[in-house]
Each structure stands twice: as structure tokens, then as C-alpha cells.
Amino acid sequence: MSSKLTRSNRAGWLFALPGFSLLFLFIIVPFFFAFWLSLTNQRLVSPNPTEFVGLKNYADLLSVSVLTLEPERDEAGEIRRDDDGAIAYPRVRSITRSDEFPQYRGMREWFRWHWGDKAKVVIASDVVFMKALVNTLTFALFIVPLQGGGALLLALLINQKLRGINAFRTIYFMPVVISIVVISLLWRFIYSGNEGLLNNILEALTFGAFTPVDWLGSTDTALGSIIAMSAWQAVGFHMVIWLAGLQTISPTLYEAAAIEGASKWQTFRYVTWPGLRNTAVLVLIVITMQSFAVFAQIDVMTNGGPLDSTQTLVFQTVERGYGKQDISGGATISVILFLMVLMISAVQAFLTRERN
Amino acid sequence: MATLKLTDIRKSYGNAYVIKGVDLEIEDGEFTVFVGPSGCGKSTLLRMISGLEDITAGTLEIDGQRVNDLPPKERGIAMVFQSYAIFPHMTVRENVAFGLTIAGASKAEKEEKVAEAARVLQMEHLLDRRPSQLSGGQRQRVAIGRAIVRKPKVFLFDEPLSNLDAALRMDMRMEIGKLHKHLNATMVYVTHDQVEAMTLADKIVVLKDGKVMQVGTPMELFHEPANRFVAGFLGAPSMNFLEVSVDARDGREARVSNAALEPLAVAHKGRIDGQPHAVLGIRPQHVSATEPGRGLLHGTVNLSERLGTETVVDMTLKDGTKFIAAFDEDRIFEPGEAIDLEFDPARAHLFAADDDPAAPH
Numbered sequence: 239m240s241s242k243l244t245r246s247n248r249a250g251w252l253f254a255l256p257g258f259s260l261l262f263l264f265i266i267v268p269f270f271f272a273f274w275l276s277l278t279n280q281r282l283v284s285p286n287p288t289e290f291v292g293l294k295n296y297a298d299l300l301s302v303s304v305l306t307l308e309p310e311r312d313e314a315g316e317i318r319r320d321d322d323g324a325i326a327y328p329r330v331r332s333i334t335r336s337d338e339f340p341q342y343r344g345m346r347e348w349f350r351w352h353w354g355d356k357a358k359v360v361i362a363s364d365v366v367f368m369k370a371l372v373n374t375l376t377f378a379l380f381i382v383p384l385q386g387g388g389a390l391l392l393a394l395l396i397n398q399k400l401r402g403i404n405a406f407r408t409i410y411f412m413p414v415v416i417s418i419v420v421i422s423l424l425w426r427f428i429y430s431g432n433e434g435l436l437n438n439i440l441e442a443l444t445f446g447a448f449t450p451v452d453w454l455g456s457t458d459t460a461l462g463s464i465i466a467m468s469a470w471q472a473v474g475f476h477m478v479i480w481l482a483g484l485q486t487i488s489p490t491l492y493e494a495a496a497i498e499g500a501s502k503w504q505t506f507r508y509v510t511w512p513g514l515r516n517t518a519v520l521v522l523i524v525i526t527m528q529s530f531a532v533f534a535q536i537d538v539m540t541n542g543g544p545l546d547s548t549q550t551l552v553f554q555t556v557e558r559g560y561g562k563q564d565i566s567g568g569a570t571i572s573v574i575l576f577l578m579v580l581m582i583s584a585v586q587a588f589l590t591r592e593r594n
Numbered sequence: 595m596a597t598l599k600l601t602d603i604r605k606s607y608g609n610a611y612v613i614k615g616v617d618l619e620i621e622d623g624e625f626t627v628f629v630g631p632s633g634c635g636k637s638t639l640l641r642m643i644s645g646l647e648d649i650t651a652g653t654l655e656i657d658g659q660r661v662n663d664l665p666p667k668e669r670g671i672a673m674v675f676q677s678y679a680i681f682p683h684m685t686v687r688e689n690v691a692f693g694l695t696i697a698g699a700s701k702a703e704k705e706e707k708v709a710e711a712a713r714v715l716q717m718e719h720l721l722d723r724r725p726s727q728l729s730g731g732q733r734q735r736v737a738i739g740r741a742i743v744r745k746p747k748v749f750l751f752d753e754p755l756s757n758l759d760a761a762l763r764m765d766m767r768m769e770i771g772k773l774h775k776h777l778n779a780t781m782v783y784v785t786h787d788q789v790e791a792m793t794l795a796d797k798i799v800v801l802k803d804g805k806v807m808q809v810g811t812p813m814e815l816f817h818e819p820a821n822r823f824v825a826g827f828l829g830a831p832s833m834n835f836l837e838v839s840v841d842a843r844d845g846r847e848a849r850v851s852n853a854a855l856e857p858l859a860v861a862h863k864g865r866i867d868g869q870p871h872a873v874l875g876i877r878p879q880h881v882s883a884t885e886p887g888r889g890l891l892h893g894t895v896n897l898s899e900r901l902g903t904e905t906v907v908d909m910t911l912k913d914g915t916k917f918i919a920a921f922d923e924d925r926i927f928e929p930g931e932a933i934d935l936e937f938d939p940a941r942a943h944l945f946a947a948d949d950d951p952a953a954p955h
Contacts, residue, residue, distance in 0.1 A: 493646050494679035498693040498740070499667025508692070512683035 272576075275569035282563035295570040301363040303342060305333060309355045317355060327357050334361060367571065370542075370549035377465055377550065378529040384469040385529075386521050389476035394510075396477070397484045411474040418471065422538035425467045429453035429539075454540050457547040464535050464548055472528065476521050483517030484510070519590045523583050530579050551575045596657040596670065596747035596780050597622050598643070603652035605638055605804075612638050614804040615652070620782065620797070625774050628784045629791040630801035631827070637752055639801070640784045644673050644750050656747060669748075672741035676753040678733040680725050680740070687721040690739040697744075711739040714776065715769075731762045738770075742777065751783040755790065767793060788828050792816070800824050822949045825875045831906065831918045836874045837947070840866060848944060850874060854911035856890045860944045867946075875943040878906070878920040881935040889934030893917060898927040909933060 276295050280288045307327040309317045318326045334342045345361040348368050352358070362368045396407050413421060428435040431452025440448040453463040487510065495505045533552040536542060542549040542557070551571055559568025598620035605613035613635045620626045628636040641647040643654060645666035654662050661669045672693075680689045688695070690711055691704040699707075712718045715735050725733055734754055741749055754770070755763045771794055774781055785791055791798050792812045800807040800815065800823070807827075808820040819825035825833045838850040841857060848866060851857040855874070866872045881891070893911040907919045907927050919935060927933065 488677065488679070490675050490677050490679040491681060494673070494675060494681075494740075495692075495696075496646065497644060497666045497671065497673045498696050498744075499665075500696045504696055508681065508684075508695075512681070515683070 272569040272572050275566050276573045278566050280566045280569075282560065282565050284563075291566075295566055296574070297363070299364050299367050299567075299570055299574065301345065302348070302368070303345065303361050305330065305342070305359045305361055306353075307357040307359055309357075325352075325355060325357075330359055330361065366546055366549055367554060369546045370551050370554045373461055373548060374530060374532065374550045374552075376461065377468075377532055378526055380465045381469055381529040382522065382525050384465070385473055385476060385525050386518075388469060388473045389521070390480050390514075392473065392477040393480035393484055394506075397481055410477055413471045414474040418534045419538055421467070421471050422535045425463075426454065426539055429463050429467075431455055455544055457545050460540055460544060460548045464532075464539060468529075468532065468535055472525075476525065479521055479524075480514065480517060483514045487513035515590075519587070522590070523586055526582055526586065527579055530575060530582075597655075598626075598748060598780060598782070599653075599655040599658075600643075601653040601655075603639070603642065603654060604650045605635070605642060605647065606650045612804050613642070613650075616801075616804075616806055618799060618806065618809065620780060623778050623780055625781045625783065625794055625796045626799060627791040627795035627797070628782065628799050628801055629786065629788060629827070630807075632786060633803075634801040635804040636784045636786075636801050638804075640750055640752055640782060643669075643748070643782060644671055645669050646673075670746050671748045671750055672744055672746035673750040673752065674734070674737045674741050674754045676756050678725075678730075678737045678757070680733055680736050682725050684724075685721070686717070686723050686725070686728070686736050686739075689725070689736050690721075690743055692740055693744040707743045708739075711743045714742065714773070715739050729762075730758050731766055734758065734766060735769075738773070742773075747780065749777075749779055749781040751781065753784055753786070755785070755787070770794060788830065792828070800827060819875075819943060822873060822875065822945045825943055825945070829877055829879075831878045831920060833875045833877050833943075834915075834917050835945075836876070836911070836915055836917075838872055838874045840870055840872050843868075848872065850944065853913035854892050854915065858890060858939050860939050860942050862944045865944060865946050865949070869947060871947040873945045873947055873949065875945060876937055877941070878918045879922070880941045881919045881921075881937045883919070883921060883925075884934050884936045886932045886934050889936040891917070891935040891937075893933055893935070895927045895929055895931045895933055897929060900924055900926070907933070 277290060277292060278288050279291050279294075307330075310326045310328060312318050320326055330347045333339050334345050336342075342361060345363045346365050348360045348362040348365050350357050350359040392410050396403055396410065431437070431450060431454075434450075434453070436453065437448070437450040441450065451459060453459045491509050491513070492505065495509050500508060531552050532550050533556065536548055536550055536553045537556075540548040542553055552575065555568045555571045555575070557568075558564045558571065598618075600616050600618040603613060603616045603618075604611065616639060628639060630636050638647060642649050645661075645664065649662050653660055656669055656671075666673075681692065684692070687708055690708045691699075694704045694707060708721070709718075712721055715738060717732065717735050717739065720728065720732055720736070725736070728736065734757075737754070751770070755766050758766060767790055770783075774794070783790070783794060795812055797809060798812055798815050799809050802823055808815055808824045810818075815824055816828055819828065819833075822835065826835070836852060836855060838852045838855060840848050840850055842849040843862065843866070846861060847859040848862040849857055849859050850872060860874065862872075883889075886892075891911060893909045895907055895909050897908040899906040899908075902924060903922065905921045905923065905925050905927070907921070909917050909919060911917050917935075
């Protein structure tokens with residue numbers, strides 16, 4: 239009876255069907271749906287019929303231009319300055335709202351820099367998206383080394399036969415088990431500007447010399463605070479992966495290195511690190527993908543603020559798709575995110591490939 | 595080149611003693627083999643010499659200097675492991691040069707020494723390969739190469755051939771023997787394989803349960819085993835032991851017999867002080883078959899194995915003991931056939947009945 243079940247092709251498919259259909263319905267269909275929706279003007283609820291708009295959504299998100307502003311001059315041809323001596327420039331909206339430049343219509347200033355007397359202004363059709371993009375890349379750029387490196391350090395520390403080492407393993411792994419929403423709430427208290435734990439500790443350590451900071455309320459510190467907390471939260475997960483990698487390295491290799499007189503650092507460099515190659519590739523790619531999907535921390539802690547300084551791509555996707563009911567806009571961002579992650583993972587896989 | 599001296603070396607894990615006091619001197623340039631059954635402590639003893647294991651008590655001296663507390667690299671030793679322990683991500687060249695890289699040697703020095711080691715081990719053509727592209731024998735050659743480039747005072751081998759197949763094992767055994775002659779270095783070699791021990795060693799140390807059973811040249815141990823354990827451990831098939839009663843005894847010889855054995859006189863070497871029973875050891879190769887009723891031992895054939903060059907006969911003696919005989923001729927024996935054996939009493943060994951040298955004193 240059992241042999242017939244395990245050998246029958248039809249039985250196999252039948253068993254796979256529930257899982258497969260759920261995956262199909264909730265992962266594969268939405269994946270292709272997103273591609274289609276990003277080419278339409280679909281809204282969550284709308285009385286109007288959906289129209290095919292081609293790549294308009296992509297253009298609306300990605301259009302970026304650079305304007306060069308000449309300084310304003312008075313009748314004598316002298317550069318006009320304000321009371322502080324700063325050069326006065328024409329306002330950007332005199333261009334973006336002008337009928338002379340239909341190509342810049344609707345765009346807004348993203349950032350600017352000065353080039354001699356001139357000002358170069360980067361304008362984007364969707365400044366919030368651009369900020370989200372930069373924030374997400376910054377987030378990933380810091381999280382990957384912080385989390386990967388920190389996790390490796392912890393793994394090396396707990397990969398020892400010491401009394402009570404399991405207690406440390408448990409403690410380091412605990413934040414992974416706790417819901418990110420709960421953790422984000424707790425860290426909101428830690429980061430609080432008034433009586434936050436972090437401010438209190440820093441004040442105590444500096445004997446009151448430290449001026450309390452509203453960590454999540456300031457554009458300078460908000461993203462950094464979220465990066466630090468996120469790196470800490472998932473470090474235990476990657477620690478376990480590193481640990482698994484460490485334990486695949488044959489103890490005899492360490493003995494051989496000891497016999498040859500390798501120092502601790504040389505042992506790490508010549509035995510441990512090469513032995514962790516495959517683990518490193520895995521950790522690198524997993525952290526990169528996870529950091530591009532950062533959402534819950536933002537949603538709970540800052541809502542993208544202050545002044546869009548913690549906007550991220552996934553947060554924007556949700557914000558647009560459901561907050562603003564702009565499903566096609568959200569789908570477009572998720573497609574762009576997908577392509578970015580795909581590209582970065584491919585580059586990482588290429589750079590870390592096995593060379594012979 | 596160095597001498598090695600172990601004085602009352604002990605090792606314990608908590609209350610469990612695994613090395614129970616080993617005294618041993620190894621001469622400069624000597625090839626010493628530690629041999630014994632699994633768990634006898636031979637590898638532990640080697641690892642204590644290498645510095646990979648701490649020495650619980652006793653003194654270890656290399657070249658007259660106490661090295662108990664020195665880390666491995668300061669003892670001037672090199673070690674070859676059973677599992678090769680070559681670094682999978684490095685080429686053969688990098689593996690062989692590893693010790694030099696660690697010591698910060700110049701590129702030219704590394705090139706020169708690696709080339710020399712490769713020449714000695716005949717593996718010049720392998721230098722740019724990776725370990726995954728090598729056979730087991732080649733990998734072990736790389737490991738040996740890594741050991742010889744540093745010109746250590748003492749070479750330690752921890753069952754280096756156990757992971758190789760039989761044919762390769764024989765080749766590598768001969769290579770190691772040649773290497774020893776070529777380098778004329780002090781080598782300590784651990785094995786459970788008595789053929790390796792017999793063929794390679796200048797000096798064999800037989801260990802059991804953390805104690806030295808006997809030290810001597812291979813032939814001394816084979817022909818003059820100090821106790822039943824050594825007698826049974828060396829030689830294949832292993833020595834037969836018969837329980838005999840001691841009928842009479844003078845200063846040199848004892849007259850022994852049992853139900854299957856005609857009375858005969860054997861040298862007792864002072865081992866059976868006044869005891870009524872003893873154990874007689876006879877090597878399978880030292881008996882020959884004779885007409886029923888005329889030999890010293892009487893029994894019947896259970897099974898015979900014809901190997902072409904010799905015939906191994908499994909038989910039961912008249913008193914019910916099992917006995918293995920090996921005749922150096924091709925001869926047919928039928929199961930159930932009565933058989934008599936004769937042997938030269940001078941080649942038989944007499945041991946005390948309670949001969950267990952590993953028992954606590």
C-alpha cells in the first residue's frame with residue numbers, strides 16, 4: 239500500500255498540490271501581477287476602468303534631471319546676495335512650473351550643490367521615492383558589514399567549549415525569536431528623547447555632560463538609530479549560520495596550523511576564513527536581501543519621518559499601495575526593488591564565485 | 595636531529611588516567627613506532643609529545659631541554675596526521691610552504707625549500723594542483739612535504755597510512771622508510787598495524803591501556819616477547835596459547851604438559867615462580883604436521899585455508915582449545931582429519947598464567 243503511494247506519480251502531485259497551490263496563489267501569481275499592474279494605472283478602489291499606461295509609472299518614479307541655475311544679477315550685472323551674503327538664485331519652481339520647460343513639469347528639487355557661482359540642482363519627479371531609494375541603499379550598506387561582521391565575531395566567541403556557553407548562545411539568539419514589532423516598540427523607549435534609556439546611560443557615563451538627543455526625531459540620527467537596532471536584532475540569526483560553518487571546519491586543520499606555529503590571527507586568516515567561504519556568500523546574500531526589505535522597524539518607529547529621512551522602498555510600496563490606494567505605483571516600486579536585489583545578488587554571486 | 599626522553603609521563607582527563615607513567619628514550623635518528631590496539635593511548639602519547647595535548651605529570655625532554663610547557667611550534671616538531679590535514683583552499687605549493695609562510699620566510703627561500711621537498715617526494719608535477727585534485731596517497735605526500743620543509747628536530751606521524759587502500763599503503767610505507775634513511779631524522783610513528791611497525795621501526799614500543807608493554811627492536815619483540823600481550827599482538831596469525839600444568843621445574847627449564855600436549859621441557863625465564871599452571875605460547879608458523887600419534891600436539895582439523903604459499907589450518911586440540919597452524923607449503927587437509935603437530939620447544943614461550951602486565955601494581 240505504502241509502496242504504491244510513494245511510487246505513484248499522481249499521488250505525489252496530489253500531496254504537493256495544497257502547498258504548491260498556496261505558493262502559486264500567494265507568491266507566484268502576485269509576482270507576475272505586480273509586473274502587469276506596474277504597467278497600468280490600477281487603483282485599489284476606483285470607479286474608472288483600468289488603463290494600460292506603458293512605462294509611465296517607471297518614468298514618474300525614476301525621472302531625474304540636473305538644472306543649472308545662474309545667479310540673479312542686478313542691473314549693474316553684480317551678483318545679488320541676501321543679508322547673510324549667500325548668492326540668490328531664481329526659484330526652482332520658476333522652471334518646473336513654467337510652460338517653457340514642459341519636460342520638467344511636476345518635478346521637484348531633490349538636492350543641490352554649487353559650482354562656482356552657479357548652482358546645480360538635481361530635480362526628480364518623485365523625490366520621496368528617491369530618498370527612499372538612497373535610504374534603503376544606505377541601510378543595506380551599513381547593515382551588511384555590521385550584521386555580518388558582528389555575527390561572525392559572536393560566532394567565534396561562542397564557538398568555544400566553556401562552562402555556560404549555551405546561556406550566551408541563547409541570549410544572543412533571543413532577539414531573533416522576538417517579534418520585530420515588539421522589539422521596535424521597546425527600542426522606541428530606548429531611543430526616546432526625554433527619558434530614554436540610551437540618553438540616560440550616556441548622561442550617566444559622561445557625568446551629565448551629554449545633551450539628550452531625540453534619536454528618532456532628528457533627521458541626523460533617525461536612520462542611524464534604526465540601522466543600529468536592526469543590526470543588533472538579527473545578528474543572532476546570522477551568528478547561528480556562521481556557527482554552523484565554523485563547525486564544518488575539521489579540527490585537525492587547526493591542529494596542523496598549531497603545529498606549524500600559526501598565531502591566532504594567522505589561524506583565522508589561513509584556516510577559519512577560507513573554511514567559511516561558502517557560509518560567507520550565503521550570509522552576505524541573505525543579509526542584503528533582508529535589508530532591502532526593511533519595513534516593520536520603519537512602520538513602528540518613525541513612519542518614514544522625520545522629513546522622509548527614514549523612508550525605504552518597501553515602506554513606500556505599502557504606503558502607496560494601501561495608504562494612497564495607488565496599487566500600480568506600489569507595484570512599480572516592488573518591481574524596481576526586485577530587479578535591484580536580483581542584480582546585486584548576481585554581482586555578489588559573481589564576485590564570490592569559486593575560482594580555480 | 596634530536597633525542598627524545600620521556601620520564602614517567604602521565605595523562606588524565608579528570609580521574610580517568612589514559613597514560614599511566616611512560617618512560618622512554620629515543621635516540622637521535624631513530625625510527626620509533628608506537629603500536630597497540632585502539633584506545634591504548636598511543637595517539638595521546640604522540641599528541642603529548644607534539645604539544646597538542648597537555649602533559650598531566652612527568653617530564654618530556656627534546657635534546658635535553660624540558661619542553662612540557664612549550665607550545666608546539668617551539669618544540670621543533672612536525673606532524674603528519676591520519677586525515678592529512680592539508681588546507682583545501684591552498685595549492686600544493688602553498689600547503690607545503692605553509693610553515694614557512696607562517697614564519698614569514700622570503701619568497702625565494704620558500705621557492706627553494708618547496709622545490710627541494712617536492713624533489714625528495716617526487717611530486718614536482720603536483721605543485722600547482724589543489725588538494726581536491728589529488729589522490730589519498732598524493733595528499734599524504736603533501737602533508738609529509740609540509741613537515742619536511744621546516745627541517746624539524748622530530749617528525750611525528752599519527753597513523754599516516756590508515757586512510758589509504760592496501761596497495762597504496764605498502765608503497766607509502768616504503769617511501770616513508772626511504773625518507774627516514776634519506777633524512778636520517780628522529781621519527782616517532784603511531785600505528786595499529788603491526789606490519790608497519792615491524793617493517794619501519796628501529797625500535798617498537800608496544801602499548802596497552804596507557805602502559806608500555808615492551809620496548810625493543812622488531813626482532814627482539816617477535817622472538818623474545820616479554821609477556822603474553824606482546825606475544826599475541828605481534829605476528830599474524832597471532833600466537834597460540836595453551837593452558838598447561840607445570841609438572842617439574844629447575845633453574846632454567848620447566849616440564850609442562852596438558853591433555854593435548856606431550857610432556858616437554860621449555861625455558862621459563864623466571865616467569866612462573868612456583869605456580870602449578872602456566873601458559874605456553876606457540877607461533878602458528880613454528881609447528882609442522884606429522885603422522886598421527888607421533889607429534890607433541892594432538893588435534894583435529896576444522897577448516898583449512900590454502901593461500902598458495904602457505905596453508906593455514908584452524909584446528910581443535912584434544913583438550914578442546916582452538917589452535918591455528920600455518921604450514922609453509924600447499925597441502926590439503928580435510929575437515930575432521932586427525933592431525934599431530936611437532937615443534938621445537940626452544941621456539942615456544944612460557945608465560946605465567948596470571949600474566950597481565952597492564953594490571954595495576
